[in-house]
Amino acid sequence: MSERASDETETEAQAAPRRARLRIWRGDGATGGLADFTVDAHEGEVVLDLIHRVQATQAPDLAVRWNCKAGKCGSCSAEVNGRPRLLCMTRMSLFAPDEVLTVTPMRTFPVIRDLVTDVSFNYAKAREIPAFVPPPDLAPGEYRMSQEDVARSQEFRKCIECFLCQDVCHVVRDHEENKEAFAGPRFLMRAAELDMHPLDAAGERGLDRARGAQEEHGLGFCNITKCCTEVCPESIRITDNALIPLKERAADRKYDPLVWLGSRIRRRRRGD
Structure with missing residues (x-):
């Protein structure tokens, strides 16, 4: 294989999405539980990108608060694997390819619905x-x-x-x-x-x-x-x-x- 062909193959491999597994809290303040989803994760994406993909393809009624998607409005606060984070600033590259991401609302505040809390x-x-x-x-x-x-x-x-x-x-x-x-x-x-x-x-x-x-x-x-x-x-x-x-x-x-x-x-x- 030529050097150029090898580079093209490597680029294609890098560009190919991987399948990411998410467990997302669904429910309100009274009842709820974790629901499993599997979606594509592309290079350079953040957790909020995957949440939006879940909304677009599998759960259109999934509630999540967000605004700027640039880490400046503070709207998309939630917890990923138990750690409080901004969903728009949490890159998928932080996690192992086979790691299941558990996304839950902020625990300290009452849940309104799904990932949205009453702050x-x-x-x-x-x-x-x-x-x-x-x-x-x-x-x-x-x-x-x-x-x-x-x-x-x-x-x-x-x-x-x-x-x-x-x-x-x-x-x-x-x-x-x-x-x-x-x-x-x-x-x-x-x-x-x-x-x-x-x-x-x-x-x-x-x-x-x-x-x-x-x-x-x-x-x-x-x-x-x-x-x-x-x-x-x-x-x-x-x-x-x-x-x-x-x-x-x-x-x-x-x-x-x-x-x-x-x-x-x-x-x-x-x-x-």
Whole structure:
């Protein structure tokens, strides 16, 4: 066989699809189970491609949430072989050719139907985090920050709110009763971002964000296992750069005697 013919044969072999086996959760919050499907998987495809092929050829009523298919909207969050992932960013090349892929909805949130879950818990928690407080002596357009402070906040603003960190956090994943008291890593990260923001004037209005995170949003429940960081598709260092520093600041403000004395003096002056 000539070298050219050998190259063409190799190219054809690479282009030929393989048969992929999927087990997909079908059902609602009350009943359901895993259903088996076999579909073609082409080179370079992601799990969401195969889910769409199942919809097109075998299960047109299969429910799956998705939007951008580019890893930026956070809509297609689910679990593949038990690991929280974005379906549109999970390449088939990650798995062995003969591996069965089990695709299930995010376990931490109630199932609406098939792979679609009710994530309204997260929006309720978002509303509980006090918003940025503008500095009283600066008008919009006059804000100035050092590049270091900008970069620190910018990391957290990469969040696409896929809620995979919320899903994997065992504080609520394994303990439904904690949901009322625990905001979860995504929103504790938001509190941390605002607490370290140099222009946030919350303190001038008597709002202690670190203490609020500890006493109102369940920061103490977090035991920094870094599982939230491991599943973040934007590679945000949630634990190291947000949660641990927030815990340190909360502890300082509660137990440091100088900080305690300063807060008492400020309160007395406001009372005067």
